[in-house]
Amino acid sequence: MSDLPKMVEIHEEGPREGFQIEPGPISTTDKVKLIDALSETGLKHIQICSFVNPRLVPGWSDAEAVVEAFNPVKDVTYTGLYFNGNGLDRALQYKSKLTLSGSISLTASEGFTKKNLNRSHAENLTAMKRQAAAHLDNNIAVHRISIMAAFGCNYQGDIAPKQVINTLKDGMSIAEETGAHITLFSLADTMGWAAPHRIEHIIGEVRSEWPDMELSLHLHDTRGLAVANAYAGLKMGVRRFDSTVGGLGGCPFAGQPKAAGNICTEELVLLCEELGIKTGVNLDRLIEVGRMAEDIVGHQLPGELIHAGSLDAFRRNIVN
Numbered sequence: 404m405s406d407l408p409k410m411v412e413i414h415e416e417g418p419r420e421g422f423q424i425e426p427g428p429i430s431t432t433d434k435v436k437l438i439d440a441l442s443e444t445g446l447k448h449i450q451i452c453s454f455v456n457p458r459l460v461p462g463w464s465d466a467e468a469v470v471e472a473f474n475p476v477k478d479v480t481y482t483g484l485y486f487n488g489n490g491l492d493r494a495l496q497y498k499s500k501l502t503l504s505g506s507i508s509l510t511a512s513e514g515f516t517k518k519n520l521n522r523s524h525a526e527n528l529t530a531m532k533r534q535a536a537a538h539l540d541n542n543i544a545v546h547r548i549s550i551m552a553a554f555g556c557n558y559q560g561d562i563a564p565k566q567v568i569n570t571l572k573d574g575m576s577i578a579e580e581t582g583a584h585i586t587l588f589s590l591a592d593t594m595g596w597a598a599p600h601r602i603e604h605i606i607g608e609v610r611s612e613w614p615d616m617e618l619s620l621h622l623h624d625t626r627g628l629a630v631a632n633a634y635a636g637l638k639m640g641v642r643r644f645d646s647t648v649g650g651l652g653g654c655p656f657a658g659q660p661k662a663a664g665n666i667c668t669e670e671l672v673l674l675c676e677e678l679g680i681k682t683g684v685n686l687d688r689l690i691e692v693g694r695m696a697e698d699i700v701g702h703q704l705p706g707e708l709i710h711a712g713s714l715d716a717f718r719r720n721i722v723n
Contacts, residue, residue, distance in 0.1 A: 408680060409681065411675055412642060413646055414448040414645045417696065418450070419463075421652045421664065421700070422434055423455075423652070428462075435472045439473060440692045441648060442476040444688045445684040445688075446683075447478065449480070452466040452483045453485070454466050473500075486534075487530070491537055495541065505538030505545030506547040507548045507583070508531065508548075509524075509550055510570070512552040512562060514558030515551065515558050515594075531574070535578070535583050536581050539582060539583065547586070550591060553590040556594060561596070567590070567605055568609065568612055587617045590606070590621070597622065598631070599628070620633065620645070621645040622645070622666040623666070624667065629667075630671070632666075637674075644671060646666045647664055647665040647666070647667065648667070650664050651664050667693075668689060669693055669706055669713075677714070687713055
């Protein structure tokens with residue numbers, strides 16, 4: 404337990420992750436309502452939209468309208484997701500409201516690269532080299548390498564730690580060629596194959612190669628292990644996590660349309676609070692936003708605290 408961080412940095416991705424996979428349609432007004440409510444919970448990092456092909460991800464055909472309408476709060480960082488030059492060009496139109504930063508996004512599974520991006524791994528390396536250069540040409544820092552399917556893949560099976568290491572090395576080669584300075588590795592359990600021992604094993608292998616690199620975990624609750632996996636990461640000193648309010652989201656190309664989405668932000672905050680780790684988030688207020696999200700999508704979300712409430716809410720009501 405000695406490696407537990409004193410505080411964690413939570414990157415909320417509920418709007419972007421959730422509305423890309425919900426059958427909807429979800430109105431622009433409701434998307435903005437959720438973003439504005441999240442901004443009042445103490446969260447400092449919110450990913451609000453995707454600048455992607457609306458034919459492939461119709462849930463984000465209104466990305467520009469959402470960015471124009473939401474109300475930014477001081478000291479909160481807002482970002483958008485994109486995968487190519489066209490998406491970057493769209494995001495650049497909103498650099499006064501969005502914080503833009505580059506990421507070299509790779510996949511440890513060739514099968515998922517083809518399914519998700521319609522590219523081979525080699526083709527994706529070329530695309531990422533081009534995208535990193537485009538960011539740098541626009542004076543946008545590229546500081547992160549993201550590895551999807553880092554713990555397993557529905558199309559390729561178990562992913563060996565060596566494959567994750569090799570994929571990170573591919574990313575570092577791109578960084579060296581383009582002049583990017585990498586300070587963060589993000590490891591994503593895109594399809595819910597991780598378990599605590601796999602988290603520990605892969606983080607251990609990555610740290611053996613790059614002992615000073617900051618690590619982030621992007622966990623999905625596909626098979627109910629996201630909180631256990633987060634705990635394993637916390638015990639190894641990981642202090643940055645992606646999550647979604649209410650457990651919104653999931654990957655539209657993962658082949659599991661009814662599976663649970665990302666680790667629920669409320670449950671991650673609860674875990675941290677019970678371990679004495681600071682998050683800066685008002686959990687009771689966040690739970691109310693989770694209930695709002697459930698009303699917006701019109702069906703029950705995976706988040707348990709939406710229905711159970713926080714422990715502190717009960718502690719306050721107990722008469723000593």
